[in-house]
Amino acid sequence: MINRPRIVFRGGSRTNQALTPRRGSDTAAPAGLTPGLSVEDTLKDALDSGNKKAQKLDLSKLRWPLAYFPDNPEAEGARRGHGVITPVDDKGRVDLVALEEWASCRLSQADTPHPLTQLIIDTIVESDVRRT
Amino acid sequence: MITRPAFYAIAPHTGGLERLDIDDVSDAWSNLRNLVQHDLAALDGSVLAAVPAARVRPGSNRGGGAHLFVYRVYEPAAGSSVDPVVAGILVRPAAGAASADHFNVSGDIAGESIGDVLFELQSREVIGWTAMTEAARDISTVLVRQASAIAAALEDASRQE
Numbered sequence: 196m197i198n199r200p201r202i203v204f205r206g207g208s209r210t211n212q213a214l215t216p217r218r219g220s221d222t223a224a225p226a227g228l229t230p231g232l233s234v235e236d237t238l239k240d241a242l243d244s245g246n247k248k249a250q251k252l253d254l255s256k257l258r259w260p261l262a263y264f265p266d267n268p269e270a271e272g273a274r275r276g277h278g279v280i281t282p283v284d285d286k287g288r289v290d291l292v293a294l295e296e297w298a299s300c301r302l303s304q305a306d307t308p309h310p311l312t313q314l315i316i317d318t319i320v321e322s323d324v325r326r327t
Numbered sequence: 328m329i330t331r332p333a334f335y336a337i338a339p340h341t342g343g344l345e346r347l348d349i350d351d352v353s354d355a356w357s358n359l360r361n362l363v364q365h366d367l368a369a370l371d372g373s374v375l376a377a378v379p380a381a382r383v384r385p386g387s388n389r390g391g392g393a394h395l396f397v398y399r400v401y402e403p404a405a406g407s408s409v410d411p412v413v414a415g416i417l418v419r420p421a422a423g424a425a426s427a428d429h430f431n432v433s434g435d436i437a438g439e440s441i442g443d444v445l446f447e448l449q450s451r452e453v454i455g456w457t458a459m460t461e462a463a464r465d466i467s468t469v470l471v472r473q474a475s476a477i478a479a480a481l482e483d484a485s486r487q488e
Contacts, residue, residue, distance in 0.1 A: 206440070206441065206442050207438065207439055207440045207441060207442040208398070208413045208415065208437055208438070208439050208440075208442060209388070209391070209393075209396055209415075209417075210386060210388075210396075210398055210400060210413055210415070210439055211386055211388055212384075212386075212400070212439065213439050213440055242442065243441075245443060246443065246444045247437075247438075247441065247442040247443050247444065248435075248437060248442045248444055249442055250391075302384070304386060305384075305385060305386045305387075306360065306386060306387045306388075308388050312388075313388075313390060316388055316389075316390045316391040317390045317391055318391065319390075319391025319392055319393070320391070320392060321392065322391065322392065322393055322396070322417060322419065323417065323433070323435070325444075
């Protein structure tokens with residue numbers, strides 16, 4: 196199977212911390228939604244307003260155990276064009292233990308990103324994308 | 328005993344960056360990282376003098392189309408929800424480069440989570456390691472003059488992460 200490019204955007208800088216989920220806000224989600232690292236379908240949504248930048252990610256480069264989940268449109272609080280990248284087990288179910296472990300390392304990365312953060316970095320196809 | 332999850336065994340993806348697999352070249356990137364980090368550290372004194380409760384978090388990464396991203400993050404006082412500020416230098420292959428030593432070097436100061444660009448320099452395209460190192464250090468020299476912009480951003484309550 197050929198993985199076609201599927202582009203999403205993560206607002207902010209490409210530091211190890213900015214590409215790692217936060218404990219709490221990213222490790223728990225309202226009913227019907229999936230916890231994980233937030234990404235947006237469009238650059239416009241990732242940048243919000245003003246002179247900002249984002250990282251452009253190609254989901255076809257995403258490797259196990261990470262997977263992308265778009266918001267369930269029927270869940271309360273879901274946003275069209277919003278999704279998360281999160282670790283899954285070998286059956287494709289969200290691995291909350293791995294997600295918590297990943298998030299717990301958010302502030303302890305210096306020159307060696309957490310392995311899952313490195314997988315996120317590896318999906319970047321364009322750094323510091325700006326509104327044209 | 329610490330049991331590490333299986334994904335710790337995953338090797339980082341280095342497609343397109345095979346040149347980095349050569350030990351001595353990898354050492355060169357490490358040396359460049361240390362050099363730039365040392366240069367950027369000149370920001371610390373001025374930022375901390377202006378915002379004594381601020382904290383500094385240095386870091387770097389590679390991959391995702393970049394040879395090297397070196398940065399220093401300035402965090403506001405503990406408990407503040409103001410977005411941290413990143414002073415960073417990015418070295419990547421020049422667009423359409425025919426040779427492995429054709430680099431694009433850029434630097435800016437921006438919010439870590441919200442990505443607001445506070446200061447930026449025009450990126451430079453250079454050929455060769457010496458020119459690339461000089462470009463990175465030149466950009467560092469300009470960035471370290473922006474301590475007041477970093478301090479102001481750390482105290483700007485409208486910059487919520």
